[in-house]
Amino acid sequence: MEVSHELSSWWGRQVFVAGRADLWQIGSLNVQVERSGRAWHFAHDYVSWSESLRQGRLSTTPHGQWPKARRISGVTSLLQSAEAPPHRSVLTSRPTLRSRPISASAEGFDLIFQPSLLERTYVASLLSPISLAPEEKLSLAVKVPLSLRIDGTTGTGALRPLFEVPLEDVQDTWHGPAPREGELAWACPSDRESLERFPSQLSERMGEMNSGLGHVIVAVEIRNSGPLRILEHFPIPCPQLSLFHATKTGFWTDRLSLEWTAFGQWHKRPERQPPKECGSHQLVAHPRSQASEPAIKALRGLMNHNMFRER
Amino acid sequence: MDALTGKFRELYEEWAKATGNLLTWDRLSDLLTALVLLSVMLFVARRARRSIGRLTQLESNQRLLVQRLASFTFTTLGFALALDQLGFDIKVLLGAAGVLTVAVGFAAQTSASNLISGFFLIFERPFVVGQTVDVGGLRGEVIAIDLLSTKIRTFNNLIVRIPNETLVKSQITNFSHYPIRRIELNIGVAYGSNLDVVESTIARVLDQHPRVLKNPPPRILMQGFGASSLDFIVYAWAATELAIDLPSELYREIEAAFRTEKIEIPFPTRTLVVQHVGASADANANLNRPQVLSQLVDE
Numbered sequence: 286m287e288v289s290h291e292l293s294s295w296w297g298r299q300v301f302v303a304g305r306a307d308l309w310q311i312g313s314l315n316v317q318v319e320r321s322g323r324a325w326h327f328a329h330d331y332v333s334w335s336e337s338l339r340q341g342r343l344s345t346t347p348h349g350q351w352p353k354a355r356r357i358s359g360v361t362s363l364l365q366s367a368e369a370p371p372h373r374s375v376l377t378s379r380p381t382l383r384s385r386p387i388s389a390s391a392e393g394f395d396l397i398f399q400p401s402l403l404e405r406t407y408v409a410s411l412l413s414p415i416s417l418a419p420e421e422k423l424s425l426a427v428k429v430p431l432s433l434r435i436d437g438t439t440g441t442g443a444l445r446p447l448f449e450v451p452l453e454d455v456q457d458t459w460h461g462p463a464p465r466e467g468e469l470a471w472a473c474p475s476d477r478e479s480l481e482r483f484p485s486q487l488s489e490r491m492g493e494m495n496s497g498l499g500h501v502i503v504a505v506e507i508r509n510s511g512p513l514r515i516l517e518h519f520p521i522p523c524p525q526l527s528l529f530h531a532t533k534t535g536f537w538t539d540r541l542s543l544e545w546t547a548f549g550q551w552h553k554r555p556e557r558q559p560p561k562e563c564g565s566h567q568l569v570a571h572p573r574s575q576a577s578e579p580a581i582k583a584l585r586g587l588m589n590h591n592m593f594r595e596r
Numbered sequence: 597m598d599a600l601t602g603k604f605r606e607l608y609e610e611w612a613k614a615t616g617n618l619l620t621w622d623r624l625s626d627l628l629t630a631l632v633l634l635s636v637m638l639f640v641a642r643r644a645r646r647s648i649g650r651l652t653q654l655e656s657n658q659r660l661l662v663q664r665l666a667s668f669t670f671t672t673l674g675f676a677l678a679l680d681q682l683g684f685d686i687k688v689l690l691g692a693a694g695v696l697t698v699a700v701g702f703a704a705q706t707s708a709s710n711l712i713s714g715f716f717l718i719f720e721r722p723f724v725v726g727q728t729v730d731v732g733g734l735r736g737e738v739i740a741i742d743l744l745s746t747k748i749r750t751f752n753n754l755i756v757r758i759p760n761e762t763l764v765k766s767q768i769t770n771f772s773h774y775p776i777r778r779i780e781l782n783i784g785v786a787y788g789s790n791l792d793v794v795e796s797t798i799a800r801v802l803d804q805h806p807r808v809l810k811n812p813p814p815r816i817l818m819q820g821f822g823a824s825s826l827d828f829i830v831y832a833w834a835a836t837e838l839a840i841d842l843p844s845e846l847y848r849e850i851e852a853a854f855r856t857e858k859i860e861i862p863f864p865t866r867t868l869v870v871q872h873v874g875a876s877a878d879a880n881a882n883l884n885r886p887q888v889l890s891q892l893v894d895e
Contacts, residue, residue: 408811457835458810459776469775469835472810 288358295354295433295499301394306362309398310355311433312499314452317380318435319362320394324387325437325447328363328380331454385447387439397436397444400536401570402501403429403451403523406470408460410518417509417516417545427503429521430455430473431528431536452499460520462549470520501528501536504560511547519543522553524573529559531566539572630678637674641667657718657725657741706761707744713760714743727772731758776809777839779832781846784825786860791818794828797857801849802832807842809833824864 295311306319313333319326363382409427417423430453436444453473461467503521526538537559544552559566605621612619619627644666648659680686701708718741723729725738729748736750746763748756771777785794795816802814814832821827834842854861 454806456806456810457808459812459833464776464778464812464833465774 287360289355292354292356296398296400299356299396299398301396301437302358303394305358306360306364308357308360310357312354312452313454314433314450314499316433316435316448316450317360317363318396319364320387321364324384325439326364327383327385327435327448329450330380383448385437385439395437396447399434399436399570400499400501400528400530401432401434401449402526402528402538402573403432403455403471404449404573405523406460406468407455407521407523408458408470408472408518409521410472411516414515414517417507417514419509419512421509423507423516425505425507427505427521428500429503429523429538430471431499431501433499501538502534503538503541504562505541505543507543507545509545511545511549514545516545519545520551520553522555525553526555527557527572528569529563529566530569531559531564534562534564534566536569537563537566626681626683630681633681634674634678637670637677641670641674644670661715661718661743706759710744710760713764714741714745716764717741717746717760718743722768723770723773727770729771730769731763732766734758771839772836775836776833777836778812779834779839779843779846781830781832781843781850782819783828783830783850784822784861785828785854786862787824787826789826789859791826793857794826794854794859797853797859798828798830798850801846801853802830805842805846805849807834807838808846809835825862 292309295309299309301307301318301320303320306317308315308317310332313331315330315332317328363380407429409429415423430451432449432451434446435448437447439445439447451471455471455473458470458472459467460470503526505519505521507516507519509516520543521541523538526541529537529539531537538555539558540556540560542554542556544554546552555572608621608624611617612621645663648654648663648666651659651662654662676686676689679689723738723741725741728735728737731748734748734750734756736748736754736756738746739749739755740747743760745757745759748758750756783798798816799814802808802816808814809832812833814830816828816830819827819829830846832842832846851861
């Protein structure tokens with residue numbers, strides 16, 4: 286029998302009962318967790334806005350805010366697919382079940398839900414392109430989806446990351462001047478809704494911005510050190526940023542300085558502290574990776590010289 | 597210092613005389629110096645190996661090769677210095693080594709060729725371990741690049757050892773070099789279909805699929821008038837590791853979307869016109885209008 290209850294926050298320790306399938310609804314994300322004798326099993330999918338409105342999960346406020354996270358205990362197991370096909374579960378589509386094996390001596394059924402930044406660069410698109418004069422600076426606050434990381438035990442006692450998934454159904458994209466040069470990145474499928482422009486009034490609007498569920502605000506300063514350009518999108522190097530949480534203002538990252546060079550390249554420099562608008566805060570996670578020093582980059586480039594690379 | 601050395605020398609020579617030892621003080625001094633030189637160079641070789649081992653910028657194969665080269669160089673230098681200290685003529689040894697190298701070179705020509713090709717492969721890096729390549733029609737994952745050969749695991753789980761010389765001479769296609777790849781979908785719709793609706797339906801499927809890259813954007817092009825269908829080609833970009841599975845997913849979703857939009861996907865048809873020889877002009881005139889007798893699925 287399904288029992289549903291609202292969660293005061295979607296992260297933190299979740300007590301799990303063996304032999305039962307539970308589902309967490311966090312914003313548009315559904316995550317189902319089950320534990321068999323030898324493995325943890327995870328499945329997830331995303332609910333579309335139209336489907337959420339139909340289900341009553343999404344309120345019809347001007348900003349379409351998601352309600353609080355919800356946990357539904359005792360949902361239909363995905364492991365017993367013969368008796369209960371996936372369409373009978375709360376998950377909307379046919380989800381892929383991901384399993385993490387556990388040792389026979391594994392103890393503990395607690396799961397730790399952790400907020401984390403995306404593991405790839407996020408490409409933010411502007412609602413309407415902005416022209417940037419040479420040496421002009423622009424301050425923006427960007428709403429970027431967070432990831433949900435679930436830690437649990439697979440052996441004796443030690444907690445390990447078991448599953449990680451973005452809280453929003455982000456889409457693959459490429460960030461770079463050409464398909465042979467750049468990096469695989471994330472983009473928001475709903476495209477330009479994630480970004481708002483707050484020149485010099487960030488603090489007035491931040492409460493409104495951070496009202497969404499499962500987002501982090503990145504304060505970005507963009508400087509154009511090249512000729513006059515039209516800015517349509519820009520990168521947020523999420524793996525190089527720290528994640529902070531402030532009780533009053535939500536999740537924040539380090540301030541980010543982006544310089545758009547004369548050669549059309551982005552120089553990304555995290556400033557290793559959140560903006561002052563963040564208020565009293567605490568560090569949630571260090572950066573996943575550090576930006577390479579120029580000398581290391583040059584050496585790596587030299588070593589990666591390839592006879593098949595086009596010049 | 598000199599006084600102390602002199603004292604030692606005196607003591608040693610007295611002891612050597614008493615015991616009948618033929619090793620003079622000078623020879624002993626050279627021997628000790630040679631041992632010290634050799635030990636220092638062996639120590640330097642070991643330190644160099646360790647230091648190079650910590651260079652994370654290098655690939656494991658490159659690191660191993662540089663480690664071996666450094667170790668070999670310092671060890672050889674150590675032996676050469678030690679021998680020189682002991683009074684051996686290094687020029688003669690080098691000359692002998694040269695002759696030996698030529699002899700070994702002739703004897704092991706193939707191995708030497710593979711070895712040199714191995715150096716090229718390791719430093720020019722047409723591929724690295726773990727990438728998927730096609731070498732002369734053989735497709736698989738590279739599992740090891742050694743000095744003499746490269747091992748490829750084919751998709752049906754066979755290990756193929758390819759001599760490096762062959763690899764250097766062959767045309768190599770690396771499927772994993774870039775993180776993204778362009779996939780192509782060939783789609784045919786029935787004659788009479790609304791082309792705008794067809795294009796917008798395909799575009800919607802591509803736009804809604806989270807694994808199709810938003811940038812570079814997909815392209816939908818009409819390819820021509822086929823035998824039974826209006827042919828489209830779709831170019832979409834995706835992460836390299838999805839290049840096998842994604843087309844299948846997209847074909848299924850496009851087929852479902854076409855069904856919803858009532859866009860027909862035709863199958864090849866053949867129209868047979870039967871004309872009676874010797875029949876009346878009126879009858880033939882009627883028969884000149886195509887009369888479909890049957891539709892055959894073209895295998």
